[in-house]
Amino acid sequence: MHHVRSLAPSGPRGRRLSPGRSCHDGVLRRGGAEMQLTQTAGHFIAGEQRDSDGAELEVFRPESGEVLTKVPVGNADDVSVAVESAASGFRAWAARPPAEKESLLAAVARRIEEQADELAELERANTGKRLDVARDEVLAAAGLFSFYAGYPSKAFGDRIPIADPNILCYTVLEPLGVIAAITPWNYPLMIVAGKVAAALAAGCSVVVKPAPETPLTALELARIVSDCGLPDGALNVITGDGSTGEALAGHPGIAKVSFTGSTATGRKVIVTAGANGRPSTLELGGKSPNLVFGDVDLEKSIEPILMGALTNAGQECCAGARVLVEASALDRFIELAAERIEALRVGSGDDSEIGPLISRRQHDRVAGFVERAIADGATVRARADAPEEGFFYPPTLLTEVQEELEICREEIFGPVLTVDSFESDEEALRMANATRYGLA
Structure with a gap:
């Protein structure tokens, strides 16, 4: 995903977090002038933070090289729990009327806008982006939810004319199931938001595996969506490395994989998901x-x-x-x-x-x-x-x-x-x- 903007800064935008105000529940806290580590973050599964018994990854502040926090490396068991949770959440979410889906997605967009300053601080800490740039990307994420909030009531099938007037032939669009969303680190929140909003608008549930370098705003987004009333399990975030993504892409409970990342990894995703007969949508590299x-x-x-x-x-x-x-x-x-x-x-x-x-x-x-x-x-x-x-x-x-x-x-x-x-x-x-x- 490519966003063109001037190299010159437009100046700082938005308010700062007040001292002591939580920005990522259980991960980062603003204390005076710097965001400080509070504790290790966990996976987000079935509407709550889940710890893992496996290894941990350090998450860094790129501008200084300091460790911000740690997140668990999801293993095959963690992936299975997340996918099973998503299957349960899918049944509840898919059954909701289109108007309710639209209302929830619009509510998420508003909540992201309301928390734009906090999310921008978190994105800045995890990516090193300028604060005004990070805030623009947060607002773009809100815009994606707002855009897809218009879709659920417009997911029409087609009526197909045939020779026999006594037969009605038509198609019905149905949600596919559990979507695996594997995302990169260059636009962490914005790309996660696009995949999640589109899948939820179609009535699917999602398991997100964010890049190991930038998992924090994906975890925060899951909390926001959950707080807006999404059924538990309809959106899960499992942190980890390449082995976690491979386990997710190859899980038989996944209906489709949506992947953004390198061409080399994309080829592996096709093979891994294809072994279960699952389709993939890939956005890969370029050399423009x-x-x-x-x-x-x-x-x-x-x-x-x-x-x-x-x-x-x-x-x-x-x-x-x-x-x-x-x-x-x-x-x-x-x-x-x-x-x-x-x-x-x-x-x-x-x-x-x-x-x-x-x-x-x-x-x-x-x-x-x-x-x-x-x-x-x-x-x-x-x-x-x-x-x-x-x-x-x-x-x-x-x-x-x-x-x-x-x-x-x-x-x-x-x-x-x-x-x-x-x-x-x-x-x-x-x-x-x-x-x-x-x-x-």
């Missing part, structure tokens, strides 16, 4: 090109090009991180891009333009791409300054790249821009389409 022709106004184009590549620190499946420039404009483009990148404000404050990456692992992954590209002949033409603490990676402009290089072929998911040139429209189109990814 930006085409810059010689007659463009470069001074006006630089900002939106960098915006499309570096928004969310480049952690975008649609990031336009491959810039293909017509040869006649190449030198001027590099000059302007280098000047802007070197001036970028990288940090965690409300005046920052680029925030941290989500984890140390992701930081090291991005650094590895750049190091290998340099070893293969690429040149670093510009780099911004970045804080040493936390998971910040300096926005980087690479030139002298060859299109067959790994960094031009693989999804980086970091603030790295590669620049290559073309001579003709035909060459530009060939280079733009030279990708194995589905998203553009």
Whole structure:
């Protein structure tokens, strides 16, 4: 999912939590100037927090590298409990009249809006996003529930005309059952909200497995939906790692898997769910090109090009991180891009333009791409300054790249821009389409 916004901050928005006010019941508490750890979070199953006897995952604050809290790694038994709970919740939720479903989804939208400041604080702590950006994403999540609140009473089947006038032929739309929603870490609340709201609007129940890096707002959303009157079990959240997601996707009680994440993991989901004859809906990776022709106004184009590549620190499946420039404009483009990148404000404050990456692992992954590209002949033409603490990676402009290089072929998911040139429209189109990814 890709949201384009200016790199420059619009200024802090919304009120702060007052000292001592709970933001994630049992997980984070605002105490003075900082959100502080209170205790380990558990799964959310059948309308309540559930502990687990298994291993735990540390959840980090990306801007500092500090541990925020811990969450359990759901095992096969935990997954089975969640799916069984969802099956029970499905029966109760599917039986509710459309008007009641619409009313509940609309109530969730209002509750998210009412708690936008608290949710934004939680999202900021867990992702390192600027507070105003996190709040915009919270409001987008509310908008998704508001949108899908209009669907339940409009889930019509079709009347099919046939030759025999004495026979009535028609279709009826029925909810599929328990949906497994496996979500990524780049837009934690917003993507979870879209999957959950759509499934509930169709009358299905849901088991969410959020990314191990960013489970906190998914857990909080489950509490909100439950408080609005959803039957216990109709929405469950089970935290964990890849093994948890694999157990969920392969559980025979799942009717369908909705997955957003990497292409490699998506392939595994297809196989795992398919072994039970279950369908999957997948949103996977991308390697999007930006085409810059010689007659463009470069001074006006630089900002939106960098915006499309570096928004969310480049952690975008649609990031336009491959810039293909017509040869006649190449030198001027590099000059302007280098000047802007070197001036970028990288940090965690409300005046920052680029925030941290989500984890140390992701930081090291991005650094590895750049190091290998340099070893293969690429040149670093510009780099911004970045804080040493936390998971910040300096926005980087690479030139002298060859299109067959790994960094031009693989999804980086970091603030790295590669620049290559073309001579003709035909060459530009060939280079733009030279990708194995589905998203553009």
